[in-house]
Amino acid sequence: MYTFLALAPILVVLILLVVLRLPAKTSMGVAYLVTALLALFVWQASGAQVAAASVNGLIVALSLLFIVFAAILLLNTLKEGGAIVAIRKGFMDISPDRRVQVIIVAWLFGSLIEGSSGFGTPSAIGAPLLLALGFPAMASVMAMLIIQSTPVSFGAVGTPMLVGVWSGINDKPDITQAIAPLSTENYLLQIVGNVGLIHALVGFLIPLLLCGFLTRFFGKNRSFVEGLKIWPFAIFAGLCFTVPYYLVARYLGPEFPSLVGGFIGLMIVLPLAKRGFLMPKDTFDFAPRAKWDKDWLGSLPEEKFDDAIAPRFSLVHAFSPYLIVIALLIITRVIAPLKAFLTGDLTTIQFTNLFGTTISSKLQLAYSPGIILIIVALISIWLFKMNGQAVKRSWSSSATTMLAAAPALLLSVPMVQVFINSGSAAEVVNSLPAMPILLAESASGAFQNAWPLVSPWIGALGAFIAGSNTVSNMMFAYFQWSTASQIGLDANLAAQVVALQAVGGAAGNMIAVHNVVAACAVVGLMDKEGYVIRKTLVAMTYYVIQAGLIGMGIIFGQMMWWILAVIWPIAFFGIMAMTSKKAVA
Known part of the structure; x- marks a missing residue:
């Protein structure tokens, strides 16, 4: 009964958001009420604990809205400054084939951004860029969410491993004893290598799957096969990322696999694509916009492009704001003293022991990708010599879009935090663990020796709930290791199970509710979140089954x-x- 009740908030989200396709603000509002009532009256969490978790969720939601606003602002600044015209022409000169464009922008450029920043930044930057290139808003979001799988375990310079997995395995006496004389630091590196291998073996086909989904759901013929026709180029692009990605993970550690894989992939694939290397004979493009399904469209205004008019800027000049963003993200994450300052007490707003509970929260706006995006938007005013009216339009329209996205995020993230923090107080008789932990324990009892098949699903569940591979690993890494030990696996094989947790947690980002809400927001696709999850859920299922x-x-x-x-x-x-088939939803 408790397992079913712990599953109830997830079922509410799936039924309302994915099956009935209600807007996220409605679905997550109902889910929040269900979760809060269960926490209070079944799990017997205190009112203060539920209130503290809700406030923590609101603080996290505000930080996400800051990133959403900044990402839209950069896009609008590039539009008003005339840079988008040059960027669009530059990509069309590389290849007019939308399959090639989605591989370059989503798979390679998106993985590079994930490696440097993580936390949903690839969607915030990549989805508006695809939109500006002429992709439907829903296709833009779907593409960027699907690639938030393979690179995610080493996103934000390795945070899901260095913070997530590390917090799960560090200072655990049973692990220390089992791995002796190996240190916990070296054991983490062993897990990192395992994660890199599993992701590489699954991920090299993701560009091909991405193209298949693009043509299946958004092509004139609604044909998955149309996407598969680019298989030589797609698999080549997949390997150009995953081979250096795996080698860095195996031999150098968790900080740079996604960064190096994305950079090397771009350096190899871009010039070869421009030369027509491994290109299919046919060119895939979308139908005219007038024939698009209305559900594909966001609220942002349609851009009109006259290809007969020469761009005002070169591609390098127009694309330079994105290069500055990546450079600043890497600098602020890699240079230790600067990172320490940006995350230190002087630049952090702390909310400790909310309502007398152990729940704390913080705002680190100086370290947020949002501040970098805003700084670059300001630099772009000078780069593109914009006048005051153009600047005013870009800021005004960005604020409008951000406010439209606010209700869904301000409901979804508090629901997640209440779910995670739903454990009974220690003094409660027959106290229950928090809902996600109870679900994981029930699964481990049911599957026993088939646990490696299930392990990625637990990771994905954690990411779906929390919207973060890091948090999923923090919740479940030690649980996964303990389960592996209980079914008789030694420390080396238990490391493989923990790796499967991290891989599943990465794949779960494809369907994480507040990731989807934020990604939809940056292209003005509010109230269509369920339509997106119906597609990315299929891709996530493929990924976790293959990993298992x-x-x-x-x-x-x-x-x-x-x-x-x-x-x-x-x-x-x-x-x-x-x-x-024709007329796929």
């Missing part, structure tokens, strides 16, 4: 699992191809 099969092969060494790991992608892509 590979995990079973690595841990138990049975050929059957490796054969299934080869068959599953073929079967999945085949099913998607055979079910391509």
Whole structure:
């Protein structure tokens, strides 16, 4: 009964948001009430605890809205300054094929941004860029969410591993004893290498899957096969990222796999794409905008482009704000003294022990990607010699879009925080663990020796709830290790199970509710979040099943699992191809 009740908030979200496709602000409002009532009257959490979790959620939501505003502001500044015209022409000169463009912008550029910043920044930057290139708003969001999988475990310069997994395995006596004489630091590096391998084996096909989804849901023919026709280039682009990504993870650690993979991938793929390397004979483009489904469109105004008019700027000049953003993100995350200042007491607003509970929160606006985006937007005024009226329009329209997104985020994030902090107080008789922990414990009891198949799902559940691979790893890394130990796996194989947790947590970012809400907000796609999750849920399912099969092969060494790991992608892509139909929702 308790397992079902703990599942109830997730079921409410799935039914209202994904099945019934109600707006996020409605779905998450109902889910918040259900979660709060369960926490108060079933889990017997105190009113102060629920209130503190809710306030913490509001603070997190405000920080997300800050990023949303800043991302839209940068896009609007580039539009008003005339840079978007040059960027669009530059990408069209590389290739007019939308499949090529989505691989370059979402897979490679998005992975580079994820490696430097994480925390939803790839969607905040990449989705508006795809929109400006002429992609439907919903396609832009879907693409950027799907790539928030492989690079995420090493996003924000390795934070999901260095903070998430580390907090789960550090200072645990049973782990220290099991891995002796190996140090916990070296054990983490072993887990990092495992994560890099599993992600690489799954992730090299993500660009191909991305193209299939693009043509399946947004092409004139609604054909998955149309996306598969670019398979030589897509797999090549997948390997250009995953090979250096894995090598860095295995030999250098968690800080730079996604950064290096994205950078090397771009350096190889961009010039070769411009030369037509491995390009298909046909060129894929969307139908005329007048024929698009109304659900694909956001509230941002349509951009009109006359390709006969030469851009005012070169591609490098026009794209330079994004290069500055990446440079500043890397500098503020890698230079230790600067990072310490930006995250220190002088630049942090602390909310400690809210309402007398152990729940605390903080605002680090100086370290937020939002402040960098705003700084670069201000620099862009000078770069593109904008007048006062253009600047005023960019700020005004950005504020309007941000305010429209606020209700959904201000309801979804508090719901998540109440769910995570729903554990009973210690003095309560028969106290219950927090809802996500109870769900994970129930799953471990049910699956036993098949646990590596389930482990990525637990990671994905954590990310779906929390909107963060880091938080998912913090919640479940030690639980995963303990479960692995209980089913008889040694420390080396338990490290593989923890790696599966991190991989699943990365994949769960595709459907994390407040990630989806924020990504929709930056392209003006409010109230269509459920439509997006219906698509990204399919991609996430593919990812975690494949990771689980590979995990079973690595841990138990049975050929059957490796054969299934080869068959599953073929079967999945085949099913998607055979079910391509007209008028797909």
